[in-house]
Amino acid sequence: MQEEILQLVKNNQVVVLSGETGCGKTTQVPQFVMEQEVEAGRGSACHVVCTQPRRISAISVAQRVAQERGESLGHSVGYQIRLEAVKCRSRGSVMYCTTGIVLQMLQGDPLLSSVSHLVLDEIHERDTQSDFLIAITKDLLPKRPDLKLILMSATLNAEKFSEYYGGCPMIHIPGFTFPVTEYYLEDILDTIRFEFPPPKGKEPIWAQRRNKSSSEIISIISSQEASGAISRGAAYELRKPHSEELCPQLIVSLLRHICRQPPGAVLVFVPGWGDISTLNKLMDEDSFLRGQRLLVIPLHSLMPTANQREVFDHPPSGVRKVVLATNIAETSITIDDIVYVIDSGYIKMTNFDKSSNLSTLASEWVTKANAHQRRGRAGRVQAGVCYHLFTRIREQNLAEYPLPEILRTRLEEIVLNVKILKLGRALPFLQKLMQSPDEEVLKISIKLLEAINALDDDENLTPLGFHLARLPIDPLTGRMLLMSAFFSCVDPILTVAAVLSFKEPFVVPLGKEKLVDQVKARFAGNTYSDHLMYVRVFDSWREACDNRDNSFCYKNFLSTSVLQQIKRMRDQFFGLLKDHKFVAPEVRSGSDIEINLNSGNVAVVRAVIASGLYPNVACLKRTGKSSSKRPKIMRTADHNRVLFHPKCVNDKMQAFESPWMVFREKLKMSSVFLFDATNVPNYPLLLFGQRLEYVAAEGAIDVDGFVKIRCTEQVANVIRKLRKELDAVLEYKISHPDVSRWDQHSKEGKLLNAIVDLLSKEKIDPNQQYHPRYDVADDDDDEEMHEEYPSYT
Incomplete structure (x- = not known):
């Protein structure tokens, strides 16, 4: 097989290679290519770059290959992910990296002149960056006839990729796995005699819709029962309208059954972190499972990379490892001691609803490709078993492949x-x-x-767009970062930008969710802000490091590795601000006083957060008093009922200083939720909104048709004049990057000081705090609420 692969690569510019996960293509093919080039005397011109869709796979594969070669990382094998790298030698080498690294390389080297072979791995996942890179390479190949492109997929849909590249040759690597016995829901119900518990409360609308679509399957089940293909007891359970919903009690019962089987690790696929947490809680409460020697390990993309690596370790003798995972364990990583797989049949998928301009996150049926990948996780070291928690009939109705990410984002x-x-x-x-x-x-x-x-x-890119495109973060966070330099509050915004671009630093141990919420609330204090809470966390960790307080992270449920990554990202962002000339070259760090004149001024920091996140603005519906713990209702420009996600610190608050919230993301799940929100007063919205108009009939300034603030026309004219001057200065600074001037002798300095003074003095009467309206099931109130806002005189 090796010779056949190498011959195809030698004779063709593009080759599509498919093979089951675990066949060795990711670890072996790049080595085959490199070794052939070295043996042919072309090692000095060989640099193989192999992309991976996830950070953890880039690291683990590089480590595995280096180990196979009897080397340490950094010789012929290396890896590079965002802000973490073990570089290999420049020639005669293989580098594993995330797809985004290659896109960054293209900015500085559009021809990828340093790369001899580009291997795009796991392309069947169809993530946005991979699809984008595939299109770029198609245009690049004619300009680089010496560049070899190898596309590798874990499934047998190689024909699509071959057709895209004009019918390039394909090869399939069969790979060896032990036999895997598959059981479906009807078999499982018969084996463990499980009865579905009655549903709690009213069935959700999405479940009702799904059950209506299942009527045809129920009819077939009745036919199979009549023919004896399904037992009477299993058919009775399958007819229950909630039998196709995710049932953690069923998984626990199945785990009891597995614990009576021969040794072997168990991999359980569930949609998301909430399902992992629920399942772990039920396992803790099960007296039989508590009596077993189980090592339960959660595996989720939000976990720190260091924690994720634990899943590869083999447990001590007599201990059964149970991995509770999302689809991160489907491909890319191989846990080589898995014998039993439980496939819940569900996966969390993000989609974008263009009609409502809203991203959604919901559990969906897996595709046949997903189910096939999950089955393949068993049988790596011995004969395996896969339990599918859906019927054979349901499997026949599954879609073939997931929808490419670029079609749903x-x-x-x-x-x-x-x-x-x-x-x-x-x-x-x-x-x-x-x-x-x-x-x-x-x-x-x-x-x-x-x-x-x-x-x-x-x-066309504007000067601002040029800067944002060169920053490795989303454009709203990038704009916030640039504004922090302009308003001299770089240190806190570096932290905010790093967290928003990576992930929050909290570790949520299974069963300790409420304790983590309490720690978050303590750090947040009275800031009414997730963003300022992150700043306080990072500053406290930095102080603890200075004081050598090694217990700080443990006591506060924080991940040291994530905080270290946030620190590295802060350093990267600070370096980019210097590269773009928004920070003077002599400034040595993001915490230097020269670029943090206003970092201690919370009003200015809030305003800069708002400047970045706008137009992501929500308004609290107001009542005369605070009351229950029910969800608080907000509205945005295009949605009338929006809630804080429970992980937001503001979800626990009962009253706020202002009705306005700026937020990172709005996502439709069971409801429409806001993530990472900060309570802001009026002036930041007036200064950084897009279109200002004074509406005389209402006696208010209208910002973009949503934000309305009562004031006199005289005040409105002053604000508009100030805004015009600010816009002019900002436009000039973006086009001619330079450090901000704060002296009172320059026009710029006078303007900046006036704005800081304005922001700092904006006060809201503490007796007129904003108590949000609480969600009521039958509340369809669509009343206009702008009249409830504070007035300026």
Whole structure:
């Protein structure tokens, strides 16, 4: 097989290689190529780059290959992920990296002249960056006839990729696995005699819709019962309308059954972290499972990389490892001691609803490709068993493959990538992709980029857009970072930007969720802000490190590795501000006083957060008093009922200083939730909103048709004049990057000091705190609420 692969690579510029997960393609093929080049005397011209869709896989595969070669990382094998790398030698080498690293390489080297072989792995996952890179390489190949491209997929849909590259040759690596016995829901119900518990409360609408679509399957089950293919007891359970819902009690019962089987690790696939937490709680409460020697390990993409590595370790003799995982364990990583797999049949998927301009996150049926991958996790070291918690009939009705990510996501960052790589107008280029995104979604993304002044009316990068496109973060966070330099509060915003671009530093041990919420509330204090809470956490950790307090992270449920990554990202962002000339070259760190004149001024920091996150603004519906713990209702410009996600610190608050919230993300789950929100007063919205208009009939300033604040026309004119001057200075600074001037002798210094003074003096009467209206099941109130806002005189 090795010779056949190498011959194809030698004779063709593009080769598509497919093989089951675990066949060795990821670890072996790049080595085959490198060794052949070295043996042929071309080692000095060989540099193989192999992309991976996830950080953990780039690291673990590189470690495995180096170990196979009897080397330490950094010789012929290395890896590079964001802010973490063990570089290999420049020639005669293999580098494993995330897809984003190659996109960054293209900014500085559009021809990838340092790469001899580009291996795009796990392309069947169809993530946005991989699809984007595939389209770029198709245009790149004619310009680099010496570049070899190897596309590797874990499934047998290689024909699509071959067709995209003009019918390039394909090869399949069979791979060896032990036999895997598969059981389906009807078999499992018979074996363990399980009865579904009655549903709690009213069935959710999404479940009702799904049950209606299952009527045909129920009819077939009745036929199978009549023929004797399904037992009477199993058929009775399968007819229950909630039998196809995710049932953690069923998984616990199945784990009891597995614990009576021969030794072997268990891998349980569930949709999300909440399901992992629920399942772990039920396992703790089960007297039989408590009596077993089980090592339960959660595996989720939000966990620190260091914690994720624990799943690869073999447990002591007599201990059974149980991994509770999301789809992160489907591909990319191989846990080599798994014998039993429980496939819940569900996966969490993000989608974008163009009609409501809203991202959604919901559990969906897996596809046949997902189920096949999950089955393949068993049988790596011995004969395995896979339990599918859906019927054989349901499997026949599953979709073949997941929908590519680029068809179900927003496109702002992709548009900026198209522009910074000088690939032309967004629509014509994106139509070159294997499956081009919806034009309406593209228009929505372009409209946002125009609204934040990243693109002009002709879809060209503005000076601001140029800076945002070169920052490795989303455009709203990037704008916040640039504004922090302008308003001299860099240190706290470096932290905010790093957390928003990576993940929050809290570790949530299974069963300790409420304790973590209490720690968050303690750090947040009276800031009414997730963002300022993150700043306090990082500053406290930095102080603890200075004082050598080694117990700080443990006591506060914090991940040392995530905080260290946040620190590295802060350093990277600070370096980028210097590179873009928004920070003077002599400034040595993001915490230097020269760029933090206002970092201690919470009003200014809030305003800069708002400047970045706008137009993500929500308004609390107000009542005369605070009361229950029920969810608080907010509204945004396009949604009338929005709630804080329970993980937000503001979800636990009973009253606020202002009705306005700026937020990172709005996501539809069981309800429409806001994530990472900060309570802000009026002036930040007036200063950083887009369009200001005084409405004399209402005696109020209107900002973009949503934010309305009562004031006199005289006050409105002053604000508009100040805003005009601010916009002019900002436009000049973005076009001519330079450090801000704070002296009172310059026009810029006078303006900046006046704005800081204005922000600092904005007060709201503490007796007029804003108590949010609480959610009531039958509350369809759509009343206008702007009249409830405070007035300026």
